[in-house]
Amino acid sequence: MTEADKPEAGVTAEAGAIAARVEAFVRGTVAAYEKDARLGPHGPDETLVAELRAKARAAGVLTPHILDDGSHLSQRETAIVLQRSGLSPLGPIACNTMAPDEGNMYLLGKVATPAQKARFLAPLVAGEARSAFFMTEPAEDGGAGSDPSMMQTTCRLDGEHWVINGRKKFITGAQGARVGIVMAKSEDGACMFLVELPDPAIRITRVLDTIDSSMPGGHAVVEITDLRVPADQMLGASGEGFKYAQVRLSPARLSHCMRWHGLATRANEIAADYACRRHAFGKPLIDHEGVGFMLADNLIDLKQAELTIDWCAGVLDTGSLGTAESSMAKVAVSDALFRVADRCVQVMGGAGVSGDTIVEQAFREIRAFRIYDGPTEVHKWSLAKKIKRDWQAAQ
Template sequence: MAIDLTVNTAIRTLRRRTAEFIRDAVVPAELAMLAGPGTPDDALRIRLQQQARTAGVFAPTVPRDLGGLGLDLRGQSVVLEEAGYSLLGPLAMNCAAPDEGNMHLLEMIASQPQRERYLEPLAVGAIRSCFAMTEPPPGAGSDPGQLATTARRSGQGWLIEGRKWFATGADGAAFAIVMARTGGNVGAPEATMFLIPADTPGFRLTRHVPALDSAFVGGHGEIELTDCHLGDDAVLGRAGKGFTYAQVRLAPARLTHCMRWIGLARRAHTIALAYVHGRTAFGNRLGELGMAQQLIADNEIDLAASRALIREAAWLVDTGGSGRHETSIAKTFVAEAVGRIVDRSVQLCGASGISGDLPLSAYLREVRAFRIYDGPSETHRWSIAKRALRHHASTTPTES
């Protein structure tokens, strides 16, 4: 089957509207935020989301029956890149992590009562959510087999005990999707996802984890679950299927992360191009010097390669493929390429690049974490290599 990466007229129009909205409404809000508090709050989110509705670019990843634009992943790859041109763009358009991934998961798995209680208000931006899987050592991190939070049957429901951290957006979230071990042992667990309202007794946000990245509402939360009782209606999907459902969320979420961050990398590159076009050194414009041109060219190459990997993986998932291998490759490459692009842009801008006069130093802090969350590069490389070896073994005749 031929890969079709054609961008149709409707998506081109939406891309243009999105670019105009980001330029006119969101970039000024981002620059004001970076010059002031440094982090967004719910008041800013609500204001920008209302502006996105007015501009007709709100909720591009949300299905049409929930009030969104209902784009497939190929369409999202175009529009979310434009949204990502500002740190606040995805937040404004209600396609930021973790809500975007949670909405996809709920759309695929949730019961009708759960959709009405959690998904519908999340889709319109009335509430926020968080996803609580990662745990402090020795619990689950890059190895989900170390899942330590437990859920056991208690009366007519469940008793949850454990600790989570780096639950992005936890402060102020209306609910959390919590992964807990419901069978097996640490190392080989059976897991279940639970929908837990933030006001549930025994569910407690204990602190904000200090971190390099901060351009999101609600911080990175550490959560304690102590004597936390839930009914059966809190189970998302079926008990014991948590790791299966995690894959439903992870493959598209890896791609949407890539889409958003490549937009910010393009913004950093654009800032650097403007700087070297106007700055002079050694009798020439900086952009005419060979070493500067190498950095510019390498940025262009990384942007083009990242975009191609994202769109091919999006096409595969849209046409029914699992995409686990392809999204893993895209996530690894793009996470590292984005870091390279922003770092080169800082270098091209010299002292201005590390100052607060340009937003590049903030971008450098924000993109660094992408090489760790949604699977660190090393874990993805391990998985990619294992799949390649299995494929080779299954398709190559055994030699005598």
Template sequence: MIDFTISDELAALRDEIRAFVTEKVIPYETDPRLTRHGPTEEMRTELVELAREAGLLTFQAPNRFGGREPSHVEQAVLFEAAGWSTLGPVALNCAAPDEGNMFLLSKIANEAQVEEFLVPVIDGRQRSVFAMTEPGGAGSDPNQLSTEAVFDGTDYVINGRKWLITGANGARTWIIMARLAPNEHGPDGPTLFLCDGQTPGIEIERVMNTMDRNYVEGHGVVVFNNLRLPASALLGEPGQALRYAQLRLAPARLTHCMRWLGAASRAQSIAIEHARARTAFGKPLGEHQGVSFMIADNEIALQQCRLAIWWACWTLDGGARGRHESSMVKAYVSEELFKVADRCVQILGGMGISDETPVGMIFSDMRAFRLYDGPTEVHKYAIARQVLRDPK
């Protein structure tokens, strides 16, 4: 049975995070360094230092790295508070892709890799990327991976092209997925590699113009041009990249949902205040049935999304892989929160499509969220396959 009780300690930390985001982070939402390609590295560094001073930086990290190591359910409470501003997770160092990459590296990186590539990310001193998606198809279907790694017994040489690589510009910790070519030295197939972003052979072709602007330095197009890496760059075991990606993706789908639940709740609070204060046809907007119904629909959706997230987190905390559960929650929550944001724009009217409030930005970013970590249709396909296989 799921216990929805929040401990006093967890509630206090949630409130502390919410207060930090409200008082320290929200003023940055109008900073010109929040560009169409997301916050600049300079802005990120400034925000991170505020969280460090507040003692809240990377609160989700394992205890052995100085974090608080919250359970998945506890993360749901805390990440929602962090997401009250789209810049909150950036400041607190619990934003994608770093949060998911930290989780993965803490599970499969060896000690030398941990010290060189993970610890600086946990400390907020550098950013990371997960380079998987390709313009030719590898994305929601990673089996279409075309980037190739050739191993000669000493070095790996990687060639290929990636795009929509979040935060590529300026990132130092790179996790690269490539198809290891058949060789006489061991297994082949989709494999993960770990290297420094300044290694010769990594070429940032450009930063893409996208509709979202909440990820540091946006989404890059990257070319690997004879990227030569030593044998020590292998992350985990050869041929196991797809399994490792699933290890990362199940909880990462949920943390996306948690953060965006916070942002949608912020949009709802702004819409409510507007509905109280703005009048039309002789009374406040909120007293008109059409507006009141939208507010009610939002409140219902927000609570149902919260409960769905907690349920999937409870499943993970019980030791399950949670792949099926996280797919259901990601498909449902991303669609419902987008509807919430859309209704908030409608309630605000013309102001809703402007930068007078953050609601327009939340709406635009929320549309992109429906595609993060797999579009709804891919998740529904996987859900249906699981249901059809289930003997029940």
């Protein structure tokens, strides 16, 4: 057994074997689809999603982080699996480890009732349905974005139903989703509701053109008009929506880090291969310090990001919400991976800005990551507030 084959600390042999199967599947099967004609500016179409998931199911790597008995791998184990699924932009889609489904499955597994799990969670785990998380609202309405307390969408109880009205924006995967988690505010505070999609009361008015293009259904603007939801489809209790959001947010932030670490790793492999094969000024590009040092910096950033993910995952595995730790990880990893993707483009020159490899897409996807699940600046602001609170408590 080589050092590379040894199980990582805190990771079972079973989880290591799952990660190895996922990597073999993504590299050997999924990567061949990266130029498929069914890929568009708003992600792969539903036929491609279904085809990839059928292949993942046959290979035994569909929803690999949730075991047959319904138990979830630890966060440290999830990290090595999701990193491998991210080696292709299509890997998380094929393996059913993508956002927002992965985070939604985690939330439902923690909070939903047995009946809600059977109706809404089971199809997600089986890879038979996609989901959307309806929280973010249009800035032009003064709605919730990085500050969810600004939520404008309302809900009121009418007999045995809740009636929801509002507008949502940047709702990932809404087009084609079959399960929705809708956030709204009642007199008690924030609430979450489970809904079956499509529903005529939830109307997609526009699918936005964004810098990224890997997520099925893209990112939509949605109008919610008199949506009636049975009371038993509320997730938890009225007014506790922000508490449930916290259950989801830290693991979801970290799983973004995991998946995009895989994509940055693959981009770096492509750039390194290019630099070793391509000659200029009498020698391979890798032998020019300006190029070789960029790739060396990539190795450093990738390793530091990997260790940061593992550290934060270990904190979450203790049962802690890990709010501050996940903010630190999200900032550090997103910035590091963006540097990696940017250097990969630079090393490859003209080839790096073309669609001939996934390097150009990796750059776009990872750039968006610095915004999604909270911009870097919001996380730093939150951490600065914690520093002040800790200082005040120590006085």
